[in-house]
Amino acid sequence: MDYLQPASWAEALALRAQRPDAVPVAGGTDVMVGLNFDRHRPAALLDLSRLRELTGWERDGDHVRLGAAEPYTRIVQRLRDPLPALAQASRTVGSPQIRNRGSVGGNLGSASPAGDAHPPLLAAGATVEAASVRGTRLIPAAEFFTGVKANALAPDELIAAVRVPVARGPQRFAKIGTRNAMVIAVCSFAVALDLAGRRVGTGVGSAAPTPRRATAAEEFAAGELEAAGLWDSRGPLPGSLARRFGQLVADAASPVDDVRGTAAYRRHALSVIARRTLTWAWAELRKETSGCGCHAM
Amino acid sequence: MRLSCHVNGERRCADGVRARESLLFVLRERMGLPGSKNACEQGECGSCTVYLDGVPVCACLVPAGQARDRQVVTVEGLGDDGGLDLVQEAFVEAGAVQCGFCTPGFVVAAHDLVRRGYAPTEEEIREALAGNLCRCTGYEKIIDAVKLAASRWWARSG
Numbered sequence: 001m002d003y004l005q006p007a008s009w010a011e012a013l014a015l016r017a018q019r020p021d022a023v024p025v026a027g028g029t030d031v032m033v034g035l036n037f038d039r040h041r042p043a044a045l046l047d048l049s050r051l052r053e054l055t056g057w058e059r060d061g062d063h064v065r066l067g068a069a070e071p072y073t074r075i076v077q078r079l080r081d082p083l084p085a086l087a088q089a090s091r092t093v094g095s096p097q098i099r100n101r102g103s104v105g106g107n108l109g110s111a112s113p114a115g116d117a118h119p120p121l122l123a124a125g126a127t128v129e130a131a132s133v134r135g136t137r138l139i140p141a142a143e144f145f146t147g148v149k150a151n152a153l154a155p156d157e158l159i160a161a162v163r164v165p166v167a168r169g170p171q172r173f174a175k176i177g178t179r180n181a182m183v184i185a186v187c188s189f190a191v192a193l194d195l196a197g198r199r200v201g202t203g204v205g206s207a208a209p210t211p212r213r214a215t216a217a218e219e220f221a222a223g224e225l226e227a228a229g230l231w232d233s234r235g236p237l238p239g240s241l242a243r244r245f246g247q248l249v250a251d252a253a254s255p256v257d258d259v260r261g262t263a264a265y266r267r268h269a270l271s272v273i274a275r276r277t278l279t280w281a282w283a284e285l286r287k288e289t290s291g292c293g294c295h296a297m
Numbered sequence: 298m299r300l301s302c303h304v305n306g307e308r309r310c311a312d313g314v315r316a317r318e319s320l321l322f323v324l325r326e327r328m329g330l331p332g333s334k335n336a337c338e339q340g341e342c343g344s345c346t347v348y349l350d351g352v353p354v355c356a357c358l359v360p361a362g363q364a365r366d367r368q369v370v371t372v373e374g375l376g377d378d379g380g381l382d383l384v385q386e387a388f389v390e391a392g393a394v395q396c397g398f399c400t401p402g403f404v405v406a407a408h409d410l411v412r413r414g415y416a417p418t419e420e421e422i423r424e425a426l427a428g429n430l431c432r433c434t435g436y437e438k439i440i441d442a443v444k445l446a447a448s449r450w451w452a453r454s455g
Contacts (some may be wrong), residue, residue, distance in 0.1 A: 003298060003316035003362045025360055029340055032358040035317045036338040045316050049363045095428020096406070097355045098340050181427030182341055 002044035009053040009131075012158060015046060017133045020155035022046040026054065026069040027101030029094065030110045054105065054160065062166050065129070068105025068159040075104070083164050085120035085171035085190045092116055092175050095182055105159045108144065111151040111210070118145070118211035119190035119203030120173055124164050128152075131160040138163070145210035169193035170284040172277035175205075176261075176269045186261040187270050189249065191277045193285060198222060198231050202274075207253035207266045214252035214274070221245045221278065234289045237282040246275030302364040304328060305374025311361075320364050321345045321356035324371060332372040332401045343429030346402040347371045353409045355428075372401035375408060383453070384408045387446035388439070395433035403429045403439055411446045414454055419444075 004022055006012035015022070022044035025031040034040040048054055054069035057079065064082050066075070072090040076099065080087040086104070093099050093116050107115040108128055120126075121141040128139045130153055141162075144152050153159070171192040177183030188205035200221040202214040224241050225231050255266035300314045300323060311327040319338075324330045324347070334344035338357050345356040348370040349363075356371075375382035381389070384407050394400050403426065410417055410425040417425065422443045431439065 001316040003360070005362060005365070028358045028360055028363070029355075032319060032360060033339040036319065036357060041317075045360060045362075047360060047362055094340065095343065096409075096425060097343060097346055097353050097428045098358075100352045101354050101358065181424075 001042065003047065004044055005047045005050065007050060009051050009160075012046065012048060012051060013131060013133050013156075016158050017156040019044050019046065024048055024109060024158060026106055027071065027103055029098050029102040030106055030112075048158070059166070060163070063163045064166060065161050065163050066104060067161055068108075069103045070105075072099035072102050072104075082166040083120070083124070083171075084167050085123055085173045085192055086117060086164060088171075088173040089116045089120045089175070089188070089190065092173070092177075092180075092183070098182075104162050108151065108159055108162065109153075111145055111149050113145075113148060113208060113210055114185045114188070114206035115211065116175065116185060116188065116205070119188050119205040120171070120192075121162065121164065122203030122211055122213050123171065123190040123192040123201035124167070125192075125201055126162050126164040128159060129161040129163060130154075130157040132157045136160065142213055145212070148209045167192065168197065169195040170281040170288075172281045172284075174273040174277050176273065184260065187253070187255070187266045187273070189270060189273045189277055191274070191281055193281050195231065195285070198226060200225070200278075202249060202252075204249060204253055204270065206260075207255040207270055209254070212252065214249040217245050217248035217252060217274065220248055234286055236286070237279060242275045242279050242282075243271075245278050246271035246273075249274035298362065300361055300365060302367055302369055304330065304369045305371060314361050316360070316362065318361045319357050320347070320349070320359035320361050320369070323361045323364070324356060324369070330371050330373055334398055334401055336398070337430075340428075341430065342399070342402070343406060343426075344399050344402040346405040346429065348405065348409070353406055370405075372404050375404065382408065383449055384411055384442075384446045387442045387449065391438050391442035391445055393435065393438040393442035395431070395435045399429060399431045399433075403431070407439075407443045407446065411443065411450050414450060416447050416451060417443070 023042040024046045026048045055067045057066045075090040104117045107117040126141045173190040175188040176186040185206040187207045190203040192201035250267045250271035255263040301310045336342045336344040340355040347356045
């Protein structure tokens with residue numbers, strides 16, 4: 001096995017083009033598990049850990065451009081305001097040691113159906129910035145996941161960054177697991193209220209071959225809020241709306257029975273966390289409107 | 298490949314390091330530093346926690362090559378002149394060690410919390426140590442030790 005250690009982003013892209021058989025590695029929290037257990041024997045590792053281009057984040061108009069290898073710890077610390085659901089999800093990743101190394105780029109590269117970053121990226125309408133020696137292209141998160149642990153990257157492409165729209169309303173993430181740390185999601189869900197666009201964004205995790213949006217639930221909720229004038233009045237959220245939203249989210253899933261939970265449990269849990277997250281997000285909106293200024297978590 | 302990095306303040310070299318090796322393997326098997334423990338090899342247990350450029354990480358998940366020219370501090374490097382660090386002393390005094398296997402990882406993870414220099418709540422301690430497992434389930438004494446260490450750190454720096 002070769003160890004490729006590019007010193008610049010240009011060199012990394014050139015190496016990627018020459019060695020499509022190399023496995024990119026940054027924080028190692030997923031790749032190294034496969035190596036330690038001898039599940040994978042890649043021809044080469046492409047070490048991206050020295051590339052400054054992949055760390056940090058910047059505000060770019062109405063987006064945050066988040067470097068692919070920026071660790072979760074810093075997302076939790078610094079991006080709570082512009083990217084609330086992603087920051088909440090990041091806080092549930094692994095443990096402090098894992099969050100110090102793991103990154104959204106790695107999550108996307110692995111493309112596990114259970115990846116914690118995926119539902120918030122879907123709900124917020126993020127795009128993945130894929131780069132190669134041929135240039136850069138933007139892939140919508142909703143088109144990025146192509147199968148179980150498969151993504152839309154070409155063999156010569158690397159994930160440079162993810163572009164996430166700055167929140168235009170409350171967002172919430174919830175995840176089902178057996179404890180508060182070191183949990184692979186049994187199922188997970190993110191909701192993003194877009195007040196300016198009068199839209200509701202969703203992302204469902206660990207309940208289908210890929211992370212996916214629940215588009216029927218999105219359209220239902222946005223339409224009902226519109227019809228009842230709630231986008232303007234910000235009156236109380238009808239319980240029937242939240243329950244139906246939860247059912248539609250559960251309907252969007254196609255879960256399986258596995259060691260972490262049954263399909264039936266996943267569907268039920270999804271309907272509950274979808275209802276709750278929408279209710280919490282709406283409550284936060286009403287608090288903001290009433291001017292108390294607090295951000296209840 | 299040849300790996301050269303700083304470990305516990307000294308420049309160290311290892312030859313013949315394979316691409317698939319972890320930093321933990323190099324520390325234990327090539328550099329004679331068995332303090333960091335090898336257990337789950339998947340980042341679940343925290344027994345291999347070390348500082349990499351000042352950040353606590355699971356050494357079993359760091360490709361060894363990533364440590365080139367970087368600063369590694371293991372549990373062996375926390376104390377001065379072969380003595381115990383304040384966090385290690387607190388673990389001894391509080392009886393926070395049973396079989397001892399998880400202790401080095403807990404000590405490094407706890408050190409990272411204690412060095413922030415404030416009195417953490419029990420919730421903050423549990424969250425900071427959420428990535429470390431004690432199979433003897435001696436968590437209460439470990440939490441006592443962290444509280445003791447934090448109070449002493451505070452007293453010493455204040």
